[in-house]
Amino acid sequence: MRFSPSRQVFIHSHWQGKLQNIGEKLRAYRVQLSLKDAGMEMYVKGTEQGLQEVRKNLEQLGEKVICHEQVCTDQGTVKLLNSNCEKDLKMIGRGSRCVLGLQREPADLQVVQSSHPVAASPGQMGNTANTAASVQLPSGVSVSVMKGDITQMPVDAIVSAANTRMDHVGGLARDIVDKGGDTIQAECYKNLKTRATQLKEGDVLVSGSGRLPCKIIIHAVGPMYKGGRAREEECLYETVMKCMETVNSDGYSSIAIPAISTGICGYPARESTRVIVEAVKAFLDYHRRCTVKNVYFCHVGGDIVQLFTTAVQTTFPSARSTSTAYKPAAVPRKAFTGSTAAVKQTVNNPVQEEATLFVYAENQKDADQALTSLDELVKEKFTRKEITDDFIMSLGPQEELRIQAVAQRHNVEVQIHRFAGRIVGDGMHHNVFDCMQEISNVIREVERKQQQKEAASMLENMVQ
Structure with missing residues (x-):
């Protein structure tokens, strides 16, 4: 339960x-x-x-357990909630005896079967009672939906949802370490240290499988769901593509994939399963001669299995349902507001964004304390920086658009007051510092080009 x-x-x-x-x-x-x-x-x-x-x-x-819904309009708070704020929210929750989330969750108690079916060999799994749906592609690749324990599937690779720190402390990641052994955790830490760059959402890291029957584990850092406003769908799509590319490049033939990002990351299960299946299809369509011959979408719970089944039957029209052993509870359809495009802003009139925070607590007093702590954190992390330069008055539309693109990349709200020769940036401390430094470099670059153009013009006039 x-x-x-x-x-x-x-x-x-x-x-x-x-x-x-x-x-x-x-x-x-x-x-x-x-x-x-x-x-x-x-x-x-x-x-x-x-x-x-x-x-x-x-x-x-x-x-x-009460659920307090707070619509946040303060732009500092919005930017914090739209950033990678999982660690901050956990810290606030620990201090106020609350749990903070970015989406409303059902209050119902879910009852699931505790017995995990034993997976068959890859060549037989498509015909077992644990198979909810399957399809055989013209290329010979088999795509199946399985109801079972992914850690016990005898495939070449299983995918595990992971965080950027490779701390396998909860959910499927913890289950994998518990069953496969602490060597999996130790190897992940070791491999993480040897990387040239830090892990970010959308990245994957490979480790051995310990005592598990698979050959490798692909630890996938799926996106935290922020209401569909932070290109989560694009990130999840890229995560799955990297998993498939890893298996193909290493010459493996089978992979089992769970519902990435649907746990603590809060990604709506209906949308996550759809994106995962669509990404796999896109990979298989493009790589006609890949080594992958068996793909399994796997989950122990019937609701997720049904969503994977629906996604497979929609994405692969020839897929057939092959199991009637369970009847998952109906999952209410939720409107998906996600987009792979970021929120567009006008140059001088940025869109006022909103973010909704859900605080789960024992009483309203604890929830209010959590919101107070969030306000204090925002004041500590949020800042404003200005650039005053007469050359700003000479910027044209192209330069202003370029500056806004820089601001969007750093998640900073920028207002350009061209006639006053001033640019104002609001956002998280580290984002604002990096953003305004890059904007200063853009201004200097445009100024140099303008000076070179004027010098060339003067030289041409002198020659004439």
Whole structure:
């Protein structure tokens, strides 16, 4: 059993005592209640009546978690929430006994089967009872949706969702280390140190598989979901393409892919599964002679499996459903507002953006404390910097567009007051510093070109 990610994290972090009380209260029903997968799953054993009582008690517990929705219009706060703010939100949450998220999550308790089916060999998996859908492409590649434990699939490569620090402390990443051994974590740290550049969203890192049946693990850094305003779809698409490229370049023939970014990253599952399947199809269409012969979209939960099935049947029209062993709960359709294009801004009238923050807490007092801490953090991190230069008054439309492109790349709001010879930048400290330095370089470059043009013109006049 599990709640939505934020509620589950809240209960695991702050209410473990309440879970223990439920287990003690229902001991007569031989109930055993424990947390697994770094607290993201609640495993329950007991009599049939005991399981019903546990579910009722957990549902009542979940209803006590309040969700405070805060629409943020302060541009400093918006920029923080649209940046890679996972670490900041966790820090605020720890200090205020809350969990902060960027999307509304359902309050329902999800009940999933605790038994994981054993995966068959790659050549047989498409015909087992655990296969929800499959399609055989003209190129000979088999694409399947599997309901099962990805860590036990006998494929060449499995994909794990990871963070930029390669800290495998929760969700599937933690499960992989628990089952495959600490050597996986140690190798990731080692490989991370040897990289020339730091990992960022969209990157992948490869490690050995420890005790797992696969040959390699591709640790994929999927995007944190920020409401679809930060090119998350493009980043997720690129992440999957890199996974496929890694398998193909190393000569492997099979890969299992989970629903990347749908856990703590908050990416809507319906959209994540669609993007992942579309990226795989695009790769296979382009690489007609690739070494990959079997692709599995895998998840232990029926809801995600159904979404993968829908995505495969939509993307590969010849795909057929092959399993009726389970009936996943209906997933409400949510409007997707994401775009691979960034928010456009006019030169002197930037769009006022909004960001919605969801605070999961025991009471409103704790939620208010979290919002106060967020305001203090923004004041600490948000800054304004100005450039005053008479040459700004000589900038043309092309130069202004170039400056706005620099600002957009650094996630800084820039206002150009051309007639006053002033440019103002607002954003996070490090972003503003880098952005305004680059804008200064642009101004100097344009000034040099203008001076060279004037000098050439003077020389031409002298020659004449």
